[in-house]
Amino acid sequence: MSTDRSIVLFDLFGVIARHQRPGALEKMAARAHAPTEAFTTAYWACRPPYDAGQQSAPEYWTAVLRWLSVPVDAGTIEELRLTDIDSWSRVDGSMVAYVQSLRDVAEVALLSNIPSDHADAFLAAQPWLHDLDHVAFSGKIGAAKPATAAFHHCVVAMRAAPADFLFVDDRAENVRAARATGMNGHVFTGRDELAAVIDTWLTTGRGSRTRSPMRRDSRYETQ
Structure with missing residues (x-):
């Protein structure tokens, strides 16, 4: 089942943000x-x-x-x-810019395994996060990938159907878990490959969809 929306759901570390600082x-x-x-x-x-x-x-x-x-x-x-x-504070500036650009053609959300205090620091340091359609941090929602509950949270919070999502993560086990819930999934290896996958997903089988007019007023999970 689909609600006829296009939502790109991103992992954070290893996709938009850098892995842990060396040393x-x-x-x-x-x-x-x-x-x-x-x-x-x-x-x-x-x-x-x-x-x-x-x-x-x-x-x-x-x-x-x-x-x-x-x-x-x-x-x-x-x-x-x-x-x-x-x-864990570093981001990939080119990926941040790409994620922001996607908001012209799709809804964009985030699902990250990150402790609550780390999440607070990231939100304070990265203002672009406040422009996303939904942000779910494991330490805030009480569930971490690859648990089904983490993906289910995003489906319910965004009032969508699993098939509306394309989940992007650098860990194959998380992508497999997302697919098991009914989401589409892609294992991230680089921005250019991802851009091609998203372009195809938006135009093949998804129609020429644009952003849904429905927007949540409360986009951040703080409890």
Whole structure:
């Protein structure tokens, strides 16, 4: 079923934003007085509940430090938190411009796995996000990709049908999950290839559609 709309739903990191800043994990490991390899293991192993909004930043960092059997204190946690946020703060300017240009021909939304405090920092630093039709951060909506609930959230929030979406992510498992919900999907490898895919999707089988006149007044998930 389709509501005859065209919605391009973007992942953030690895598509519009850069992956983690090189050297960041080493820097955080040094602050925690832990070997980089052990720190990296703890950092990622403890991450899912934080990404999904089930843990606060202090709870996450306490779990990481306890995993490493190092002292837990508020100062260390805050330094690690701020360094972590900074490490995920870079965007690809050419992709930001491309995403903005798409709004002339389609609705554009975002679904990103990102903790709540990271999301707040990203929204404050990147004003272009406020022009999108919907922005869903995992730490705000309580569900992270590839969970079905993350994609279902976007369908319900935008009052659309799964078939109205083209989901773009650099991780194949997330694209497979989106397709399983009924969305169209594309594994991102570069802007030029993506532009060709979107052009084809908008003109083949989708008709010559333009943006839907229906716009949500509240586009950001803050709870």
